[in-house]
Each structure stands twice: as C-alpha cells, then as structure tokens.
Amino acid sequence: MKRAIALALRHLGSLLAVAVLVVPVALVAPGYLRGELHRANGDWSVFTPPPAVKYNEALTAGVMAHVPSHASLATVGAHLGAPWTRWVAYVIAPRRLTNAPAQWTMVFGEMPQHAHLHPVRSWRYGADWLVER
Amino acid sequence: MHVVGALAALLVFLPLGAGVLLLTGAWRLARGVLRVGLALFAGLATGAVVLPPLLYIGLSPTIPVVLLLGALVLAAGVVVARRRTFSAEEGGSREEMKAVSIGPLGLLVIAAPLVLLAVDRVRTRITTHDAYANWMLKAKLLYYDGGTFLGALDHRVFAVQSGAAPGHREYPIGVPALMAVVLHGASGNVPDAALLYPALLGGFALVMWTVLRPRVPQWPLLAGLSLVLWQPMTRFLALDGTGDLPVSVFFVASVLLFGLWLAEETPGALPLAALCGAAALACKRDALADCAVLALFALVETFRSRRPDLIRRMAIAVALMFGSIVPWRLFVSLHHLRTPEVSLGSKHLASNLHHVGYIAGLLAHRLLGGNYAYVVPIAAGVAALALVRGPSRRLPTAVAVFGLGLFAVLIVVYVNATVNLGSLLRLSAGRTVYPLTLFAASILPLLVVRVLREESRGQEAR
Numbered sequence: 001m002k003r004a005i006a007l008a009l010r011h012l013g014s015l016l017a018v019a020v021l022v023v024p025v026a027l028v029a030p031g032y033l034r035g036e037l038h039r040a041n042g043d044w045s046v047f048t049p050p051p052a053v054k055y056n057e058a059l060t061a062g063v064m065a066h067v068p069s070h071a072s073l074a075t076v077g078a079h080l081g082a083p084w085t086r087w088v089a090y091v092i093a094p095r096r097l098t099n100a101p102a103q104w105t106m107v108f109g110e111m112p113q114h115a116h117l118h119p120v121r122s123w124r125y126g127a128d129w130l131v132e133r
Numbered sequence: 134m135h136v137v138g139a140l141a142a143l144l145v146f147l148p149l150g151a152g153v154l155l156l157t158g159a160w161r162l163a164r165g166v167l168r169v170g171l172a173l174f175a176g177l178a179t180g181a182v183v184l185p186p187l188l189y190i191g192l193s194p195t196i197p198v199v200l201l202l203g204a205l206v207l208a209a210g211v212v213v214a215r216r217r218t219f220s221a222e223e224g225g226s227r228e229e230m231k232a233v234s235i236g237p238l239g240l241l242v243i244a245a246p247l248v249l250l251a252v253d254r255v256r257t258r259i260t261t262h263d264a265y266a267n268w269m270l271k272a273k274l275l276y277y278d279g280g281t282f283l284g285a286l287d288h289r290v291f292a293v294q295s296g297a298a299p300g301h302r303e304y305p306i307g308v309p310a311l312m313a314v315v316l317h318g319a320s321g322n323v324p325d326a327a328l329l330y331p332a333l334l335g336g337f338a339l340v341m342w343t344v345l346r347p348r349v350p351q352w353p354l355l356a357g358l359s360l361v362l363w364q365p366m367t368r369f370l371a372l373d374g375t376g377d378l379p380v381s382v383f384f385v386a387s388v389l390l391f392g393l394w395l396a397e398e399t400p401g402a403l404p405l406a407a408l409c410g411a412a413a414l415a416c417k418r419d420a421l422a423d424c425a426v427l428a429l430f431a432l433v434e435t436f437r438s439r440r441p442d443l444i445r446r447m448a449i450a451v452a453l454m455f456g457s458i459v460p461w462r463l464f465v466s467l468h469h470l471r472t473p474e475v476s477l478g479s480k481h482l483a484s485n486l487h488h489v490g491y492i493a494g495l496l497a498h499r500l501l502g503g504n505y506a507y508v509v510p511i512a513a514g515v516a517a518l519a520l521v522r523g524p525s526r527r528l529p530t531a532v533a534v535f536g537l538g539l540f541a542v543l544i545v546v547y548v549n550a551t552v553n554l555g556s557l558l559r560l561s562a563g564r565t566v567y568p569l570t571l572f573a574a575s576i577l578p579l580l581v582v583r584v585l586r587e588e589s590r591g592q593e594a595r
Contacts, residue, residue: 014350017581021356024506025363031503050260069277080297086266089297090259093270094277096290097297 047091055084059106059125063092066123066130072098076115077108105131135325136255142318143173143332145196148203150176153408155210158217159401163343164232166240171343174336175405176203177329178383178412180314181307185415186460188306193285194275194313233343242355243338246362250371251331255324257372264374267300269323272312274299276321285313292468303470305461307415308376323374330371330378337382338362340409341575344389349578357578364574366504366567376417381568384413384423385575387454388535391431398443407450411457418472422546423568424454426538434531474552485548492547492558496540499562505570512536512573512580519584528583532576539569 047057067073073095078085080097089097095104105117107129112119119131150172154160163171183202184194192198259265271291279285290298291306312326319326338358345354361367370378390406393399410427413420428451435447464470500509512532519529543565550557 014352014582014585016585017350017353017578018356021353021360021578021581024508024511025356025359027503027506029363031365046258048258050262050265083262085297086262086270086300089299090265090270090273093273 049084049087053084053087055088056108056125056128059128059130060088060091062123062125062130063095063104063106066121066132067092067095067104069094070096071104072096072100072102074098074100074102074105075108076105076117077110078106103133105133107131135319135322136328138318138320139315139322139325139328140318142196142315142326143177143329145199145203145314145318146176146180147173148176148207149179149199150174152203152206152208152210153179154401154405155214156206157401157404157408158214159405160210160214161232162399162401162405163234163339165234167233167235167339167343170336170339173332174340174386175408177311177333177336178386178408179206180311181379181383181412181415182408182457184310184314185306188275188286188310189460189464191283191286193279193281193283194310195279195281195285196314196317197281199314231347233346235339235342235346239342239351239355239358242358243335243342243362246359247331247335247338250334250362250368251328253368253372254327254331258324259327259374261373261375263300267304268308268375269312269327270299271306271309272316272326273321273323275306275309275313276316288468292464292470301418301472302468303465303472304376304418305415305458307412308379308417311379327374330374333379333382334362334367334371337386340386340389344393345575345579349582353578353582357575360506360508360577361571361574364504364506364508364570366563366570369504370564370567375564377564377567380413380416380420381571383409383416384420384427384568385571387413387424388427388572389575391427392531395431395434403446403450407454410454414454414458415461419546419565419568421458422542423539426535426542428454430531430535430538474557475546475549476551481551482549485550485554488554489544489548492544492554493540495558496543496547496562496566499566500570504563505566506574508570508574508577509536512577515577515580515584519580522584525583529580532580536569536573539572543569 047061049055049057063073073092075085075097080099085097105112105115107115107117109127112122112129112131117131117133119133121132123130147169151160153175154162154168154172159171159175160168162168180194180199184199187198188194259269274287274290275285278287291302311329312323315326315329316323319328338361341358341361342354345357349357367378370381387406387409390402390409394402394406410424414424431447432444432451435444438444499505501507513536516529516533516536520526520533546565547554547558547562
C-alpha cells in the first residue's frame, strides 16, 4: 500500500511539475500567436527599409545594378553619420561608403555638375544621382 | 535553394564537432540523434572560437576551410579516443558511462517550435538596427571579401575608421564568422543564412536534454524545453539576427555543463563546458561579465571540494576558456578599437553610483515582464521554497547565488556606462538580461522536480 502511495505521489509530482512549467507558456501563447498572424500578413522586398529609416530605395537599387562589388562610394549632400547610411551600407555591401573622393558618388538633392563632379556616366533617381567619374 | 544550401553549410560543422567530442571525451555523453545534435552544436561552438583567430591571420571563414579544419580535428579525435580506450582497457579501469538518448517525443517537442521558427526566420528580413549596422553587415563583408581560403578580413572596414563602417568593431567576430560560412551555402541570402539561429537554439535544447534527462523525468523536462523554446524573447532574438541569442545559448550551455561536472565529475563535461564558455566569449563582449561570474562560481565550488586534482582541472578549464579571447583582445588593442558605451573603472563610475537602485529596478522590471514568460520570478520562488523546506539545499543555493551573481554583474556593467545611462538601459536591458532568463528557464525543470520529490518523500515518510 505504501509503495502504491509512493508511486502515485511520484507521478503526481511529475504532473505538478509539468503544470508549473506549462502555465507560463500558456500565459504568453496568445501574444505569440498574434505576432505570428501579424508577421504572416507582412510583405517586403530586399530594399524595403526598416521602420523609421527613410532613404532613396531607387538610388540604392541603382547602386546595386551599376556599381561593381567591392567598389567604394562617396557621397555628396549627405552626412555618413545619418541613421539611414547604416542601412544603405548593409544593403549595398560589399560596396563601401567612404568619406574620401571615389570613382562612384551618390549625389543627394543637386545636379552632379553643381557638386563639381564631371561624370563619365550618371543616372537620376528622383532628386538624387548616381555618378561614375 | 538558398535554404537547402544554408542547411548544408550548417552541416559542415558536424565533422569538426564530432572531432571535438572525441577529443574532449564527451562522445559518450549521448548516443544516436542526440549525439549528432551535440556534435553540430560543439562544431558551431568550435567554429565561433577558432574562425576569428584564423581570420586575423588571413584565412577566410568558408566551407572548405571549415571542412579541412573538421578533417584535422576529427582525425586527431579518433586517435585520442582510441588511445584513451586502449589505456583504459589496459589498466582494467574502463568505466561504462550511461549515454543519454532522445526518443521521438523529445525530438518532436524540440522540432515543432524550431521548424516554425525556421520558417519565420527565412521569411523575416533583418530590420533591427544592431543587426544590419553591426552583425549582418560584418557577416556580409566577410562573405563577399576574400577567396576560398584567404583574405576575408578587410582591415579598411574592420580595423580602420572609414565612412559607414560596421558598428562595434571592438566586438569579437565569432557570430559574423559563423554567419559568413553559412552565407557561402545560402549564396549570400542573409535571412536564409540566419537559419544559424534556430540551429543554435536546437543545439542548446539538446545540451539541456543531455544534462537534465538523467535527473528529470521525461514529461517535466519536455515542459521545461517548451518553456525555453516558446519563450517570446527567445523567438524575438532568433528573428532579430544580433549576437544576443548565440552568446546566451553558448553561455547557458556552458553553465549546465560546468554544473554537470561539479555535481558528478562526468567525463567530457568539463572541456565541453569550457569550449561553450569560450564560444560565448567569442560572440559578444557582454559574455566577459557573465563568464567572469561563472568562472568565479565554478572555482569557489571546486575549492570547497578540497581536492587538488579537481581544482587543477577546473583552473586549467577556466584558463583555457579565458585564454581563447587573447587573439581578439590583441586585435582590438593593436588597432586601438574602443567601446563607446561601457568602460570598467571609467570616470563615469562615481557619477553613476547613485543610480544603482534605478538600474536594479529597471532590470528587475524587465525580468518580471511577459516577454520572458515570468521564468525568473518562478525560478526564484521555487528556489526559495526549496531552501526553506530542505533537506537538500545545494542546488537551490547554487541557483540562487549564481542568478544573483549574474544580476549583480549586470548592475556593475551599467554603473560603468560612459554614455547616457537611461537610453543605454532602455535600448539594451531587454537583451542583456536574456542569459539570466535562459538560465532560469533551463534549470527550472530540475528545481521543480527536486522540490516536488522532496515534498513527496516527506509525505511518504509521514
């Protein structure tokens, strides 16, 4: 009899342990499922920026299309410390953004000639330009 | 196809891990599928430790390099394991260790959340600032630069201040190096290569099973694994693509294995624990604080045994664990890379000291949040109950002391902040407490079962 009680208690212990460990999962499950549904409705491309990052997607796509990988890119009219530059650096890698003059330049908000650049080739993306010197 | 390539690239770490298990004597810890999973996890841990120094001397983190390394380590492992078996048989002291295995139910409970997570992972782009400005940018650069064998670390980006260089160049590069290898399989597709994250989590779940299964009945352990794998923060960090999940799984795996060795001197557990600790240190700077607490705790616990042989072995393991950071620290020092956020003994220490209460309060507030499935308060409650009820107080005392140590060291880190403390805490506290919550979640099944077992023994006696 004692053995039977001990056996029952041992299983009861396991059941109680399972209950203690499953309760937190049950508590957080609804939020988890809501997150899954939200994610399932999402739509994105490689150029879609993260929230709060605003940048010229077409220009970045142009960089990917025209600038050879491993080339360096200078910028005119933009500060490399701006938050969006990190995102652009990630998207265009292994091309590198640089502070120094380079064969390739992204010109923001003005004509390449106004920035004293003499392009061999140039592409316009809205108000911004991609220039090869 | 990128997904298949990424999965195949993950498998190249298998020979390396198998070799490490043979070398360390941890081969007999598990058998069957569990052994394969452990080998993969050990391979990834070894990759995180070994690939960065290889990068510093000019080798690339590519599939052929990992396979060559794996072949060398596996060959050495086979030789060492044969010699070990031979000498044990000669001495007539061959002790049979009972290897742990995992059944279909255990595999299902681990695989279900991981498959969902993996599907989510390949469908989720990288959007967290830390991930695209630091971790994944470094991984992409390591993947695209260099050839099959040489030259992936471009010093213009990793060592010299340039235009939009990756953030935190002073961080160790274990995670970007692992990611770069998987990127070679995924043809440069970052979300697919980030299948590394579910793989690491799966490996950790198998370590947890290996350590706890002989001590915890199946159902409570399955519930405990679910608690780890379904925890919202686990999922968030796995999709995030930063270094927080890798550093946490390697660190807590190290804690569990050190615990196993301290409790039972299980052969192979100590070197594997040191390897996982070294892997955590190779992933993120944060691990320095966590591993310091772990090393201190392990050394004190070993000293209490008053056995010189154990003290010597533990001291060697801890020294090797911390010795693994020497190449990284040399690289950082040689290139004058400094962290802009935290510096131990900084002049900001005095001005931050009166914020200790604020820091502790904010960290505690995070720990009590639903994102961590309330594991820390539950574990603290169960440990307190076990301490009060007794009779065996070793485990709850160890859990409480170690948990408090991790919490205290976080406060020390934040007190040494050199930037605005409020914004640093708001940005990072949710992630820096994760190793503590993962530890609490993984040890909880053992704690609960011990408490209930003592309770049932007490009732049985009455």
